[in-house]
Amino acid sequence: MASNPRVFKALEAMRALGISDEEVKPVLKRLLKLYDKNWELIEEDNYRTLVDAYFELKENSKHDEGIERSTKIPHLQEKNDEKNTLKISGQGIIMEQSEPCLSEGRSAGSSERPRTHFIDKGKDPISSHVVDRKSASERSLSAHVWRKNMPSSQRNVQRENMKSNHHNKMLIQEPIIIPPRVPKRSSNDSTPHHSVKALASQSQHSCDKDDNSPGNDDTSTGNNFDIASSPSGEVKILLNCDSTLGQLNFHTPNFDAVLRFVEDKYFRSYKITGPQFSVRKLLKDLCESYLKLGTDSPDRSVVANSSNCGINISDTMHVSIPKKRAIEIQNFETYSNQKSSASSGHTNSYNFFPDEMNHLHSFHDITKGAEKVEISLVHEFCNESLPKFNYIPHNLIYQNGNVNISLARISDEDCCSGCSGDCLSSSIPCACARETGGEFAYTTQGRLKGDFLSACMSLKREPQEHHFVYCQDCPLERTQNEYMPERCKGHLVKKFIKECWRKCGCDMRCGNRIVQRGITCKLQVFLTPEGKGWGLRTLEDLPKGTFVCEYVGEVLTNMELYERILQSSGNERHTYPVTLDADWGSEGILRDEEALCLDATFHGNVARFINHRCFDANLVDIPVEVETPDRHYYHIAFFTTSKVSAFQELTWDYGIDFADKNHPIKAFSCHCGSSSCRDMKRKRR
């Protein structure tokens, strides 16, 4: 086969992914047969179809034991009687494969790319779906990473839960289940679809199968959709995939993959979607509109006239959203919840079958389990390679940085040893609050107080000359020119928060310990459409003053950073150092080992993805003293400056002078989009 240069190239591409020629050849052979030697389809997108087919074959050979085999021709196979239920609930989106029930058959789907089904002389069928816009190599790589990151114990817990909950079919409140595959039943099996029944019995009103409804524009496949709500406030969208063509080799697709597939299709075919278009958002909007019209609309007839449309006992997708939590639909939240639920032993957990995750190549926890919450990464727009860095949840000293953390250094004024319980509940501010400026910076809800936040923001946004201090011998200038350093350009004196710590008498739940407890918000790393590289966004609404995360990296001396910069190629697209200079001016001459910075280039946390925004950023960086009163070293914590809505990008003002070539963060061409963007060069362009 390899005498053909196209074959050779295909094998070479697959070898680059670590897949041997022997494994690839049979897949390629079958693809060629199926596509009638149409190489373009196979070569497209860096052999995406081939890679998909390869992984599907692998998966199916694991999965499909017990599923009856077929020798029928592709696309005209026996009716499939597996039921597949997609649910969106307030806590995420999952796919449920229900127990076997009567099937009307299944559509072959209408993708632009042929959906590939192999039947090879009684061998298990495999199918190939085009599911997202990433290159094959990226998806393979990230799938690998995801599997590696998922502890085997967790996988086992999931499998166990799946088995034990196999017959549980109630929507929303029940544990969400992805049961193991079951052998098919015959098409005349009339076992009803339990979840459909449950919904039908609760249904207060639902809309008729209207030919004008979005789900009904393809009458040839009999697709339709219903919305129903219950008096308890659930809203459920049912997408009835009432197909005419069954597929024996149908396997439950991953819901995220389905969403991406649709997005991709719309994007490529119709170009009607903006880069932010998401089916998930569309479904969310639909539910919210339904709720709004149901509760606000003066036109009650809209509701009153609709009747229960009689739900198909067929392949049904359920998109169900509890009323109160409809706005919380979030990418990949399911997996995030699952970890905490599994570890806490809660039964109401979302269980992903790990093998169902094959298509979620961009889905994994970048923290490697280091944070209390999992943080996923998605790339939706192009083939940007995954960021290479080592996730650390706390700062680590690289080498020479003098961070003197010792109990002896913490004097009685620097801690509240006489306190107990929660310092915020005391009528007199404790010693730690006095260090913050006489008052606690936090409210009892764990947010930053309005006054404190305003003061920090105005200092950052409109600093006056008297807010700057000037070093006698500035470490920044010294590194540039040891013998004839230039005059210090000034360092902004910032307001510090002092948190209680180990020598304090209060307990860990004290309200004056926010930053040290770590990240609790639901966050996601994503590829920004504006060309800023990766960015960070919230997956939930964040009230003003919420602690998001701290900037974590290696603690370097200013000199070490300078040496790193000299040694680097200079071609790095992104840079990640932040100077810890909030207290530099208070000492005449700062020793090199005390002039510190944080560099998150090689080791860092999620904050390394937060992009810059001139002036109106939604995060503000605030220095926080925790372990040592010595303010050469402190934490940089990010708090929201206003209410931030779910899916909004999180940004902070790096404070860079775009004209200053010596700033540790190399001035980039700013794409912040702010009307007050300080990058004059870009503005002029």
Ligand SMILES: C[S@@+](CC[C@H](N)C(=O)[O-])C[C@H]1O[C@@H](n2cnc3c(N)ncnc32)[C@H](O)[C@@H]1O
């Ligand atoms: C701390 S990193 C932020 C994460 C980075 N976008 C990434 O992909 O890893 C800082 C780098 O992000 C890019 N960046 C941040 N904000 C930007 C903006 N407003 N416009 C353009 N590039 C930006 C610059 O390359 C900068 O050096």
